[in-house]
Amino acid sequence: MPWSTAPWMVVGPDGAAVRPIEVYLSDFAARRTQPSSVRSYAYDLLRWWRWLVVVEVAWDRATSAEARAFVLWLKAAAKPRNHPRTVSTATAGAVNPITRKSYLDDRYRARTIRHSNAVIRSFYEFWIDTGEGPLLNPMPIDPGRGWRRPPAGGVGERAEAAGTIRYNPGLPKRAPRAMPDQRWDEVFGALRSNRDRAIVAAGVSSGARPSELLGMAGVDLDWGDQLIRVVRKGTRAEQWLPASMETFVWLRLYVAELGMFTPQDPLWQTVRRRDRGGGLQRQPLNYEALRGVFRRLNAVLGTNWTLHDVRHTAAIRMSRDPRLSMRDVQTILGHAHLSTTAEVYLVEDEVQVIRRVADHLAARSRQPQGPPTVSTPYDVEDLAVLFGGTVS
Template identity: 40%
Template structure:
């Protein structure tokens, strides 16, 4: 039996990092800028299998964290045991996630894990989320399986994802229980307030396109000037995992009105190029941080905590609530590969549940059952003692 480490005393160094490299897109490099060979071989395999650059970047960050942890505990990656994986999970559970330290964070920001009074949404906690921990385990398992099968690594120290009966849980060992979150769709009243607080045509065009097309943040940023076709009412985006390909998706007619108003005053107007630019010079393509700031400014004025993905949830909630739409229509419009993914969007919003409960409570209770006048009261009393005639 191995003794559990004091995970709070483990401090990870920053000697290694994830860097963008040719051909593979991303790699983990040491303090001298040299790519770590086992990870490079794994990323090469990922690239050969057609994974997107964003997936490779995500996997590199998970492996970087594991490499730093192994260095902190003095264990080589190819000598790690299941007990080391266990302590890695315990370290993730006990430490804050550095990604929560956003730029511009001030002391007045609501406490992590608190609930917003307007939206009912919970602010992100400081620690690593259960999904993040489970993803890290999946990446480690895939890496060690590849290393073992390719002949340069040990047997996979990460336990199987299947329940093996050792513990009274239905999950695989070290897999975290993922809480069921409330739906993130925005109510119609709150949407009106949000739209009213946006102060320029660019931000209004972004909001209406996101709300009427269900586009993700990255898909919004991939739009170009020539990728707007108001005739049939479609816009061109690079979908998640699209690997540079573009598809046309429908959007509401009013969103094209706001796009036209934005383009009429758009700085550095050109025949093509990125559609969304910063408003202040030097005018540059909008990146994810600048896009997030659009809603951060609105959140500060409204006291809310909306994100761009909330628009996608609202879009899907509207589609699934429309009886004229089929599930396959919703699947195609949401660009999901299977129908099971729609479950996360099909739950009723909190305000809808409150309204449904109020409708139920406003109805008088049903009258108690009474005996039919066609039967003798004494016979009913014998058959059903205590029933009031």
């Protein structure tokens, strides 16, 4: 079978690539897929492969019994860590009193398990289609009504009618992670550089994903119309998005600090200089470095905000503006399906609901209360007929 090398591989104990996974990932990488998606699939299949080694079952002999046991293990197991927790030990799994968000713990979340199940099923579907794999998929589907979207890497492809994977855990309904205006002012005030202020302002005004912002170059700025151009995750389509005037003010200050800067240079660069073997040079800002900005910010504020909270804040603000339709919000956010935008962001803010109900109860308590009206339990004429005579 012809195949090409994928950007990520799963290696066995002998140091050689695991052939079935290698062929699958090579095919997967050829389908309009980002390296980050290949990496995610590789880790899911590595976890499944290790499980098969432990239970001593060949990959093409696995059944739904192994898949069921694997999911049960994921629900009970703790994720391996490269380094033990230190400061975060006290907060793992707890709820932050300011943001009201839970800190991550070492358990596999329901979404992680569902993604793992989808990857395993896709892997076996590939080998069943080639005629070289097992006859049955060990990750079964329960027939039923509904729509199944393509797995990660297939964004934009048409969803197909299907059931659900039998061992998928239910997803808890969670509210969008938007920052209230007061908290947003605190976050923005804690940023330490014009670069950080510019990229965060761009994110909260355009709704672009952090990874999309990090891929920008100088040529992706339209200073006259105040637009920024990003490459959409999944579809890889270019899209111009409006950004706020404040964003371009901070951008102007940041670009002035860079000095030598051409339109083809990466827009976001590290302020510090690092030795890359050819002298001291500026380097493009990567995702981990941007996460570091929020780690420092959270340490100062005692919060646990994330990069994606900025995007959620932008989406919530847009969805509650009567001048914008949900189609407008969908287009700006780059969602492939309108249902995704509506389900996630067309919800009431719990804090606002509580405040309105509290105002309602306070208004009720301020209303003058007259003496209660006591009604006669029996009709007078009825009593006269029953007892005779006149009832006064």
